[in-house]
Amino acid sequence: MGSTYDYVIVGAGSAGAVVAARLTEDPDVRVCLLEAGGPPPPAELMPAAVASLQNDPSTDWMFTGDAGGVGKGLVGGRMMVPRGKMLGGSSGINYMAYVRGHPGDFDAWAEGGAEGWSYAEVLPYFLKAEGFVHSTELHPDLEAHADDGPVGVSVREPILPASTQFVDAAGATGMKQGDYNGADRREASGVASLFQTTTKDGKRSSTFHAYLEPVMDRENLTVVTGALVERIVLEGAGGDVRATGVAYRTDDGGHAEVSAGTEVVLCAGAIGSPHVLLLSGVGARDELAAAGVECVVDLPDVGRHLKDHLHTPLMFAADGIGETMTEVAMSLGPDALRAPAGPLPADPADDVDLPEPLAAAKAEAERRLGEWFTTGKGLASSSLYDAVAFFSTGLGDAHTHDAQIGFLACGYTPGIWEAVFRIPPTAFFEDPDAFLDPTKAQVVILPNPVQPHSEGTVTLASADAAVPPRIDLNYFDDPHDVRVMVAVMRKALEIAAAWPGGGLGDPVVPPHLAQAHGWEPGTEPSDALLEDMARHYALTVYHETSTCRIGDVVDPQLRVRGIDRLRVADASVMPNVVSGNTNAATIMIGEKAAEMIASEHGVRLHRIVG
Structure with a gap:
């Protein structure tokens, strides 16, 4: 291509799409947005189809990582690390939970040296992005929401009874029912609610749909898909290094380069951004040399301090409560x-002579699909990750809630458990086909410590950009995280016992662990059993952050230390992971980064909130 733009943005995901859309509000600013994937497929728009987007090389980078102190029961002992590979990035494959985090998270960032990132200073950017849809099912803190932003934020329709039962059960254990994105998040006793989700009219509101799709025809925006970034082009040496462009590989295996007259903005995510920096010669000198990459800037913290959330699935038989997979x-x-x-022929052309029951099933499926498409209502309108509770275990991290418990209103299929979650059903369930019978209902409660002390790394496995980086997640390296996990699992069991109608009964305990610990149905699981369940079957919540964190790799303005004209804007810059799902905070980072860039370089945005 060889063209010159004012800004070259790497990654069209949760933050990159935001930065590109905002900077091109100024018609005199030329932006090139590079994305390794392509446009999202039709299934991306349907919330309930979310599981189909993982393990698909057209939408998912399909990374896996060394699970450290967990993963003993996972396929190959490896943890999945799904990352979105399309316009909209991981906002197109996530479960759409809209959670900002606890106000204390951001105040701790600022107190730790991230000047300008306190809760009061980031709230305007959350509001700038948010298009909140009011619902009688929520108790919103109206001062904490805005309804004119591009990202749809709403609750599903209709509300699932199981989800309100989870909120009621959490309330029975002492939690307030309220707005976890408002003042209620400060409640010492915790807060429970239906999930607010990044959906609008029952459809996914990814950053592609919210930011990029409406502006794709702007003459000053060039979007290049199928672009595998190989390195940031750096010029100079010593104390005078600057970014001048980006080199990338095209879909057909060719090589191209684009120049940036003002800045390169790296928005490739908590895995991708450190990977690109390392490929560019920015990182620990000895590690770069070991991979055959010449060190341009010795910045040892690139790829360090990786944080992620884990939850341990506690599954319950729940006929009459959960939703069946049928x-x-x-x-x-x-x-x-x-x-x-399923029961229908693989080829739709064979539907001509369907027996009456199958013809009726097909007609009903068509009706439901049409209802969702036209009204946004129905089971398809949600990922079924439908309700949540936040609270403090009392074990530390007093500035925030250190615990989250999510609720999944269905049980999925054996195929999804093995292919998506990497849990072999034959090991986890005594009789997976019987328990996961698609005509039977289950629910899953997901205890999740959200202030992990353990840190992982992202390092180079090769100097070739096509080779995935080495991801060492290092879960449970700090014993504190084990104690918190067991405490959150105990609280999840307390919620299950408080379920309206007499409780949910026993959770699924994998037979081999039940035998090892002498557990019998109807008895209380020991701390050792709960820990063993976590060490075998805890799963990532897909919340990788902090690998280019403010203070070590970038300054509070998100400029890479030691390099002029290069900025990072995505989840990797978080000084610490927020206490909740990370997508909303990543979108906020994109909004704040766009204003920082605009302020520094005189870009005219439609609205400034900072």
């Missing part, structure tokens, strides 16, 4: 009912 599949439309997994 009902979920029916709501996804006829294609979800096709062979080999």
